[in-house]
Amino acid sequence: MIVEAQYLLQVYGAIKNDCRGSEDQAVMCFAACTDADSVCASQQLMNLFNREGIFFTLIPVDSYEEVKAHCEPLVQAEEVKTVVLINCGATDDIRSLCELPDNVRIVIIDHHRPVWHGHNVEDDTNTLVLVDEDDPVPKASVPVYNPNEQEEDEEDSGSEASEAEKDDEEDQEAGVSGDGDEDEDDLGVRPGRKRRRRSTGADQEERPAKRSPEARAQARAERRKLAELIDAYYSDCNGYGKPSSLLLFALVNTAQHDDNFHLWCAIVGLTEQLLFHQISKQQYNTWREGLEQKTHVQADPQEELDNEAANGLLHIPRQKVHVEPFDDLRLTLLRYWTIEDSLRYTGYVAARLQTWRQKGLDNLRSLLTYMCIPLKHATTAYKGLREVYNSQLRAQLPRFAPQHMLAWDSLHLSSFRLLYKHEEISASDMVFALLGLLTDAKPKEKSWHRAAFNDASNALHVQRNLNVVEKGIELAKRMCSDVVHECGLMITSGKVKGGRNADYRWVNVAESNGLANPRFTHPAVLKYMALFLRDATSHRYSSNDARRPMVVAGPPDEGGMCCVVAVHAKHISGNKLQKNPFARPFIETASALHIFQQKSAFENTTFHLRKEEVGPFLDRLQHVVKEYTEEAKRLEQVAAA
Amino acid sequence: MSELGRRARELLKELKSYGTGTLSPYNEELVRLIFSEIDEHNSQTEAIVSELRRKQAEAEAGAAGATPQQEVDELTATTMCLHYECIKRNKRLLLIYMNERMQRLKEMRWTLRALPEAQKARCCQSEIQFYNEYSRALQTYMSKSEGVGMDLTLDTRPPKDTFVNVRGLKDSGEVILSYGRATVLVGTTISLPAEEAEPLLRDGTVEMVDWDDGFGRNCS
Incomplete structure (x- = not known):
């Protein structure tokens, strides 16, 4: 069943009820360990579970085979259990793949599209896929699953006698499981839960006992139409939907658990999708505006009043970390690099100016000269630069970038930054730091991807793991420069x-x-x-x-x-x-x-x-x-x- | 005189070879030999000092009224320094030996809550006495009547919450917990009650995840 965001709280309530009513109270969570959005979403979910006292096991996975291997003990499980899948499972029939029994509820929060249309069964409260209303591929665009489509195809080629036989069989089955008045929202009802994909009530009422040739032809035409619809859906809907961290932020917000941490996680997940061109800039701005409003809510004006009231006495701020919107330059890791290196290894600039070639480098230096930034300062660490060069870069880049074949629109974006004591980190820097940690392959270590995922999770807690963030940034720098150099070499050769x-x-x-x-x-x-x-x-x-x-x-x-x-x-x-x-x-x-x-x-x-x-x-x-x-x-x- | 400081070094090497969770048998013989080595160094030093004093007295008697000669020749000074450093080194190594054994005994009181018989047999009389006194002091501190009224040895780290998050350090398979089953694998994160996490933390199967509720709300 595809569940829209307005029912998030009901889904969460169902998970809680499952846990409390079962002998095995732990929720099993799988998170794809290939992207930053999964890291953010899993941290949000863990945070929520911790606050509500729900036990869980979080397993970072990188393939369906791994999910299947971890689910093996559940195949024979008799008690009610919930499995949450983060950024995996939506595009496939995960229940059949892992051979999970009906007493295991699967909740899927996945940004991969298309959602397997088999999930679009209203009566199936065992498999819940969360898709928001403003998703690029909303629930309405997913074809409704007809569990009999395969059988009916066979039926078409078969004899009339066999059709009648099958109809009888179906009627019998409908009689057994024909009480299809289950309330859609009643996700918490667990005992005796059984998937009733076959019992779509409307179909049974309309279906005649024996079909006339006209009715069969009509049914065939309808099936053909549905098949075409499904075909078009799988051809045209491949891509990415709403980030899981954004969806989970909606959940924690509804559950009144939201704070700056959850907000930051949602921001990072969203920024990653923009940087990887997984969503359009318009879509990014739509979602960003929603988050921007939340930053004002989280800013807590009471804090300022408290500060004034404290009158110099020792004061502990309520929010140790502050998140605020700001207009960021879209230059990779600018704050942690030199201006020249940042420009040189930013994908957009490198592609346009071909900075892996000497000519490209000369163009880049020409741009710096136009902006009145001396090359000596352009090759000095950005953090050590005088403020004047920083403001010069921001002021002059819109003017001189177009003269060097660079569009200003592609060089800046409205984003967010996180302020912690004297530290400042932008959302795009955070994305790169997480990616640096996630992609730090150690071929000799067996479970390096899980270790990398855990490092990235730690990095999200900036206030205590700033060293991990810095490590991630160094790795990301290496990644960016490796990509530009290698790709440049591939193009030239x-x-x-x-x-x-x-x-x-x-x-x-x-x-x-x-x-x-x-x-x-x-x-x-x-x-x-x-x-x-x-x-x-x-x-x-x-x-x-x-x-x-x-x-x-x-x-x-x-x-x-x-x-x-x-x-x-x-x-x-x-x-x-x-x-x-x-x-x-x-x-x-x-x-x-x-x-x-x-x-x-x-x-x-x-x-x-x-x-x-x-x-x-x-x-x-x-x-x-x-x-x-x-x-x-x-x-x-x-x-x- | 044996090779300088060799015995004390051997003593520490012996203790080190037994690992952190256990004690080596108290090597009374080697300790006695080290003490005798120290005594020997001391007697040598005393001999040199008395010789010096004798020479000084002779010089004073020979030249009454003249300024007494305070200078010591280089060889004597070096020899004295050497003996003194050897005494200091042996003393230092012996103290390290005693301190390390004492720490391990304390650790056993906190983690095992009692001194195992096998370990007890390896202790000397004064160590057993120390352990008993330490145990008694801790017991009094934890008692309801005179102390804080709770068993502090239950947790290796002061718990901040009733539930903790741990991360697997080795693949140790399925564990049965009060709320159900969980599989401990490298890199998986599990939430569980603090008291149930304790044995897993002690045997190194898992590590504690420093968790804070949001941005720094729950951190110190």
Whole structure:
């Protein structure tokens, strides 16, 4: 069942009731350990559970196989249990995958889209997928699941006699489980809970005992229409929805547990999606404005009054950490780098100016000179710079950036910063710090991804783990510079395949020097790399319409598995989904080559393949994408005709 | 005289080889030998000092009225310093030995709540006496009538809440807790009652997660 945000509190109430009414009172939480949003969302949920005295186990996971392995003890479980999935599970039939019995309630908070349409069953209160009303793919756009669709397809090809038989069977089943008047909101009712996907009451009432040929034809037409709808849904709705941390912030807000910590987590989750082009800028601004209002609420004006009343006496502030909106420059880790390095390794600037080349560096220095920032100061740590250069950068960049092929709109954003004592950290810096920690691959350690996830979780508690944040920032700096240098090298040495007019471009990192860098095995780094390569290659063709989707295959990890990721080509304006066209081609290519995935990622445009499969996969993908493009052109012509 | 300070070093090495949770048998023989070494150094020093005094007295008698000669030749001064440093070193190592054993005995009182027989057999009489007195003092402090009225040895760290969050340090499989089952794996976070977390924390299966409720609300 897909649950909208207005029922969040009921879902939470159901989780609490499950815990209190069961012998096994702990909630099992799985969090995808590949993105910062999962870190933030899991911290919010843990915080809420801690405050309400709910026991839990949090397991960071990086594939469905891992989820399945951890769920094995639940297969035979008899007591009621709740499993919460953060940023995993929405796109798949997780219950069947993990063979979970009906007494296990699954709550899915996932930003990956499309939501598997099998979750859209009103009567199924066992599997709850939380999707907000303002999600780019709202509940209304998910086709309603018809559990009999497969059987009916068979029925079409079968004889009339077999149809009658089946109808009888269905009637019998409907008779057994025909009490389909369960209240939608009554999620807390657990005993005797049983999935009743088959008992859609309306269907049973309308269905005749024996169908006439006209009725069968009509039913067939309806099924065909539904199949087309489903087909269009899975073709067009691949991308990202509302960040899970934002959704959980709505929950803690409704439960009146919200504070600056939850607000900051939501901000970080949202900023990550913008930095990775997973949502449009308009969509970001819509959600950001909502959070901005919350910052005013959390600012607590009473504190100022208390300060005045204290009259110099010892005063302990209520909120030790302050979050405030501000207009930030979109330069990567500017506060922790030098101005030159920050400009040089910011994806957008590097792609436009080609800063991996000497000419690009010269352009960059020319920009600095125009802005009256001496090169000596541009190469000094930003924190040690005099205030005058900081204000000069902010004042002069809007004027001189367009002269250097840089759009001012892409160089600044309305964001937030966190103030703690004398420290200040912006939301984008925090995202990079978390990514730096999450992608710090240690191939020799067995469970390094869980350790990385825990480090990132610790980093969110800035006030006591500032050293972890600083470590993350250093790692992020290395990541950004590695990406720019490696990608620059790949572009100059012609490793990026697909020309100016190709349907898409692709690169295999294993064929470059990046092979030895364990960081490039991480899907988040590969996505960052793909975005950079997409922009950098399009600017080489000096044309606005030269931007193409990008596919990047990573080098093999210690287990011989390579990660392949794809990013979309163009920004879709408005509060719309940023469609990734590669979900279906990837699946088709894999099935055409009979590739069985040993490790299934949580999103459908990230594939893990064995290193020997990467070459054939990339080759075959070209044909599949070509077929798709031809089909799309044909449909366009038909529509035009 | 043996190699300078070798015995004291051996004594500490022996204690170190037994690990932090256990005691080595109290090596009375080696301690006695170290004391005798110290005595030997002391007697050597005394001999040198008496020799010096004798020379000084002779000089005073030989040249009555003249300024007495206070200077000591380099060899004598170095020898004296060496003996003195050896005494200090042996004393220091012996004190470390005693202190370390004392700390381990205290640790046992806090973690095991009683001195195991195997460990008791390794203690000398004065150590057993120390342990008993320490135990009695702690007991009095924790008693209701004279002290705080609670068992402080239940927690290795003062609890801030009735529930704590812990993180797995090794894969130790399923554990049965009062509220159900939980699987302890490396990197997984589990919330559980503080008293149930204590044994897992003591045997190093899990570590405490420094949790604060939001931004610094629950931190010190």
